[in-house]
Amino acid sequence: MSYYDPVESPDETTVFPYHKLTPPTIADVFRARNRISQHLPKTPLIKSEALSAEFDADVYLKREDTLPTGAFKVRGGVNLLSTLDPDFHDPGVIAASTGNHGQSIAYAGRQFDVPVTIVVPEDANQAKVAAMERLGATVLFSGTDFDDSRVHAEELASEDGYRYVHSANEPALVAGVGTAGLEVAEELPDIDYLFCPVGGGSSASGYCLTVGALTDATVIGAQSEAAPAMYRAWANDHLEPHDRMETFAEGIATRVPFALTTRLLRDRLDDFRLVSEDAIRKGVGDLYRVERIPMEGACAASLAAMRQRADELSGSTVVFPISGRNIELEKLEALVAETV
Numbered sequence: 001m002s003y004y005d006p007v008e009s010p011d012e013t014t015v016f017p018y019h020k021l022t023p024p025t026i027a028d029v030f031r032a033r034n035r036i037s038q039h040l041p042k043t044p045l046i047k048s049e050a051l052s053a054e055f056d057a058d059v060y061l062k063r064e065d066t067l068p069t070g071a072f073k074v075r076g077g078v079n080l081l082s083t084l085d086p087d088f089h090d091p092g093v094i095a096a097s098t099g100n101h102g103q104s105i106a107y108a109g110r111q112f113d114v115p116v117t118i119v120v121p122e123d124a125n126q127a128k129v130a131a132m133e134r135l136g137a138t139v140l141f142s143g144t145d146f147d148d149s150r151v152h153a154e155e156l157a158s159e160d161g162y163r164y165v166h167s168a169n170e171p172a173l174v175a176g177v178g179t180a181g182l183e184v185a186e187e188l189p190d191i192d193y194l195f196c197p198v199g200g201g202s203s204a205s206g207y208c209l210t211v212g213a214l215t216d217a218t219v220i221g222a223q224s225e226a227a228p229a230m231y232r233a234w235a236n237d238h239l240e241p242h243d244r245m246e247t248f249a250e251g252i253a254t255r256v257p258f259a260l261t262t263r264l265l266r267d268r269l270d271d272f273r274l275v276s277e278d279a280i281r282k283g284v285g286d287l288y289r290v291e292r293i294p295m296e297g298a299c300a301a302s303l304a305a306m307r308q309r310a311d312e313l314s315g316s317t318v319v320f321p322i323s324g325r326n327i328e329l330e331k332l333e334a335l336v337a338e339t340v
Contacts, residue, residue: 007019011256013166029178035082036079046060055313064180071251078176092163097149099124102137109137117162188319194220196222204265212268218271221273248331283299294325
């Protein structure tokens, strides 16, 4: 068997021999920080006066949107490609993405001179596609949603010998994005709550490994009730796909739960909330009005979950990661207008 032949997978996605499904440790996150700090800056942790007033709490925004690609995922991309097996440097890597994961891998590929191919849905966010292409990636269009694109990327990895960068079954990705949690824990160790959206689960897993382990904080995940695959896997202890995936929030639009992150979240996530599409849409509009932050729908799922638990947040210290400034202008304008 070669690196290019799929092996038995614990979930509905394809994995290859180089995919190690053992969850990373806090030590792996510290090692990742040593690598990432050479390429990416720390991100600010800033108190939101408007949200603090709304919740009668000290609400801090972890501004991952200030990273070069506008989203937290670039931390994982840099960590993974910095240790890429030399055998894959010439064929390069391939990934499926609705945008932010793809930008992460494209950015890291440029940093380490590794060819990158990204497969996106036919109706992918054009601004994100253009950003990936500016970073040097080859972008291919396939299917109507992320999971269609993922299947095509997996096929190409097997046929053409690319290193397939899974969107969640990658310990190096999870350890990399977890470095944001180290920054939070060091700067604000008395945190009480951290809310994080869940799509594939890498970000929430990273915060569980760090903020959840190093502080007394309660870590809470949030997912759209219109795309509840990871929530169902977490709640019911299975890895079965879910047939419903109707969210407008592209960053959390997946029908298939992932083995590595589901295991981490089941072991470490304190609570997991399903939130409505209307609540997500309102969150996008509200954050733009009060903070002038152009937030993607995935990020707004956290604000929706905070509002579900508002009664218990009074007097506490809350962190709300901001990630994803790549929302289309027309969509942002429409959401702001409809939620006034």
